[in-house]
Amino acid sequence: MTKTDVTASIDALPNLDHSAPLLQVKDLHVEFRTRNGLAHAVNGVNLSLQAGESLAILGESGCGKSVTAQAIMGIIDSPPGYITQGEIFYRGVDLLKLPEAQRRKVRANKIAMIFQDALSALNPVFTVGFQLAELFRKHRGMSRQESRQRAIELLDLVKIPAAKQRINDYPHQFSGGMRQRVMIAMALALDPEVLVADEPTTALDVTVQAQIMALLAELQRERNMGLILITHDMGVVADVADRISVMYAGRVIEEAGVHDIYSTPAHPYTKALLQSIPRIDLKGQELHVIKGLPPALTDVPAGCSFNPRCGYVQDVCRADPPPPRYPVAPGRTSACHFWKEVKGDE
Ligand SMILES: Nc1ncnc2c1ncn2[C@@H]1O[C@H](COP(=O)(O)OP(=O)(O)OP(=O)(O)O)[C@@H](O)[C@H]1O
Ligand SMILES: [Mg+2]
Numbered sequence: 001m002t003k004t005d006v007t008a009s010i011d012a013l014p015n016l017d018h019s020a021p022l023l024q025v026k027d028l029h030v031e032f033r034t035r036n037g038l039a040h041a042v043n044g045v046n047l048s049l050q051a052g053e054s055l056a057i058l059g060e061s062g063c064g065k066s067v068t069a070q071a072i073m074g075i076i077d078s079p080p081g082y083i084t085q086g087e088i089f090y091r092g093v094d095l096l097k098l099p100e101a102q103r104r105k106v107r108a109n110k111i112a113m114i115f116q117d118a119l120s121a122l123n124p125v126f127t128v129g130f131q132l133a134e135l136f137r138k139h140r141g142m143s144r145q146e147s148r149q150r151a152i153e154l155l156d157l158v159k160i161p162a163a164k165q166r167i168n169d170y171p172h173q174f175s176g177g178m179r180q181r182v183m184i185a186m187a188l189a190l191d192p193e194v195l196v197a198d199e200p201t202t203a204l205d206v207t208v209q210a211q212i213m214a215l216l217a218e219l220q221r222e223r224n225m226g227l228i229l230i231t232h233d234m235g236v237v238a239d240v241a242d243r244i245s246v247m248y249a250g251r252v253i254e255e256a257g258v259h260d261i262y263s264t265p266a267h268p269y270t271k272a273l274l275q276s277i278p279r280i281d282l283k284g285q286e287l288h289v290i291k292g293l294p295p296a297l298t299d300v301p302a303g304c305s306f307n308p309r310c311g312y313v314q315d316v317c318r319a320d321p322p323p324p325r326y327p328v329a330p331g332r333t334s335a336c337h338f339w340k341e342v343k344g345d346e
């Protein structure tokens with residue numbers, strides 16, 4: 001298949017609506033049917049991403065961030081995982097309703113993902129150049145020579161020195177930071193419109209983390225991609241994200257612009273997360289710890305799932321249904337009955 005054939009078949013997708021958000025997740029539910037019971041990993045997630053926008057998904061370990069990403073990418077481990085409800089729109093087309101072949105094509109060409117652990121995501125028995133070039137051969141029908149040239153250009157793009165020589169190296173011959181750059185190169189190979197980065201820097205040391213995040217932010221801006229950045233590190237988020245969706249026990253409990261979240265959090269969980277970041281100006285003071293543990297997803301509490309750990313809790317918080325996401329300000333929501341008190345408006 002030639003390059004134009006592939007592009008044409010993508011453009012021929014039914015009913016692509018270019019005025020719709022780039023990506024929109026509506027009321028997504030994912031459950032895992034395990035021997036220990038039913039785990040409700042994702043319980044009604046709503047997200048929206050525009051072209052050129054950078055959205056961070058933030059939350060404690062186990063709150064459903066990766067499973068949300070896996071649902072978007074169509075790579076949920078099934079069984080035991082199942083999407084039981086919801087829609088995932090790419091430019092107005094529900095990916096979950098598309099025939100499998102078209103769905104796969106959209107994901108391969110338009111939505112790319114970077115994983116936390118580059119070493120296990122790359123194939124150890126092929127050179128990095130081969131793995132990059134294969135993408136162009138398989139999806140763009142390029143010749144060996146042309147695809148090899150594109151592989152070199154990509155390694156240059158992600159600032160790997162001596163790219164021409166390094167394409168002949170195997171993944172284990174790269175340092176952790178360089179491998180993550182290779183992962184970014186692979187993700188960008190087919191010019192995706194959406195990039196999902198799941199904790200792309202947690203395996204790296206702090207200085208390398210900063211370099212990789214800066215590179216990601218730069219490439220995202222240059223290419224006007226929509227970026228979903230998954231992290232549990234509030235420090236990482238501030239420099240890169242435009243908006244933050246905070247997740248707790250499989251739900252988005254607050255969403256706002258980065259500045260608003262940092263200055264006036266409107267959900268007790270977000271506020272507690274912010275208070276648990278070590279601050280140099282408060283050296284010597286005791287660090288705030290969120291009491292208790294996130295709920296087991298096989299046994300999520302009734303009402304607001306944060307209620308057993310919350311300092312603002314009242315009877316209404318323990319009663320079903322869980323709080324809706326209240327509009328706090330334009331483009332800002334909080335799933336807390338008492339968001340005004342939390343934010344300091346009352
Ligand atoms: N393959 C699986 N089999 C069974 N349960 C799973 C599987 N993958 C995820 N889960 C369930 O989904 C929950 C959410 O997992 P997820 O990987 O999305 O968490 P996370 O927010 O990405 O956490 P972390 O910050 O540790 O990466 C887990 O606690 C687990 O109960
Ligand atoms: Mg994860």
